[in-house]
């Protein structure tokens with residue numbers, strides 16, 4: 001299937017309500033599943049990846065009732081049951097990395113697998129860290145990627161080391177599992193943490209569920225043994241999803257408010273509005289959301305995007321319309337996402353007549369006058385959604401396999417922006 005995007009000719013002025021955060025939904029489902037008592041989660045994201053986490057937890061014995069965007073989760077603490085068959089997690093890196101660590105809390109043999117791409121995405125550093133906690137965790141094909149096997153009699157806890165230079169998700173997984181060790185846990189960090197704000201997001205959710213984490217300057221984390229307390233938790237809107245609509249305001253010189261997003265959000269991608277501000281947009285807090293106003297003077301910038309990798313495709317598309325060069329640095333980890341996002345973005349922008357240089361760990365994009373093109377999406381929701389925004393300005397943008405947006409936002413095409 002393909003989708004031709006129709007440009008918007010009138011002044012773009014709207015408020016968009018985005019669904020709940022994907023990262024927060026995964027975390028809240030997991031902490032609620034491991035809690036004592038039943039939790040009520042409001043405004044959860046109902047998308048492919050979060051439903052994979054839901055289904056995986058159900059297969060391990062957790063009762064989760066979903067109605068509309070509310071989930072009622074009956075926590076089972078450590079008593080996760082190994083499913084008879086491998087648990088399928090599609091291409092959801094967050095599900096794979098967080099649940100691998102969580103399975104280690106249970107008793108027995110767990111096997112987690114995913115689609116072809118997931119089987120190329122690294123996980124060895126997390127398996128090594130779990131081994132140090134007394135759990136036999138290994139890559140079935142001995143290639144450092146899923147399928148993973150976790151043979152466990154429970155977590156010892158104590159000290160472990162983790163290298164989170166390609167993914168923060170390894171560290172997030174360890175943190176989430178840590179309270180269920182036999183001993184208090186100490187997680188030592190070897191190397192620079194990629195996508196660092198996601199670690200703060202993990203700690204924030206853990207705290208909402210009653211577990212505190214001692215953060216020693218991101219070099220070492222200490223977690224005392226204990227258990228999560230069930231609670232009522234409302235998930236805020238997804239800032240990565242919001243980025244597409246803020247980007248639309250930027251390139252169309254429009255005004256777009258996205259809600260519900262708190263100014264104080266701990267989500268990494270709230271930082272995208274500051275990037276747009278540097279490029280010349282105006283940012284205004286608006287009720288329970290944030291408004292971006294696009295101006296006439298979109299200009300290229302040099303920016304380190306290590307902390308917000310998921311909005312790099314959005315930024316790259318905005319950069320194609322800006323005056324001058326945009327240099328995106330320090331995002332080598334984009335090569336192991338849903339696709340190699342540096343290569344994908346460079347290839348597709350070139351099709352649109354934009355000059356792009358692909359670096360080992362970044363992109364240099366020379367703003368110009370993008371042309372219509374048929375965009376390959378590489379089964380990557382973020383490539384589809386970013387390039388669709390370009391099509392609101394430029395005639396002739398066609399998105400291949402538009403359905404891939406279902407990974408994080410199945411309602412993307414029904415927001416009113418696309419005819």
Ligand SMILES: O=C(O)C1=C[C@@H](OP(=O)(O)O)[C@@H](O)[C@H](O)C1
Pocket residue numbers: 022023024093094166167168169172194195198309310333
């Ligand atoms: O923990 C999370 O919820 C996520 C962490 C990030 O991954 P990495 O830490 O692997 O960069 C991000 O790209 C992903 O979409 C969600």
Ligand SMILES: C=C(OP(=O)(O)O)C(=O)O
Pocket residue numbers: 049091092093094095310337338382408
């Ligand atoms: C990289 C992403 O997700 P995950 O790592 O969970 O597959 C994403 O949503 O952009």
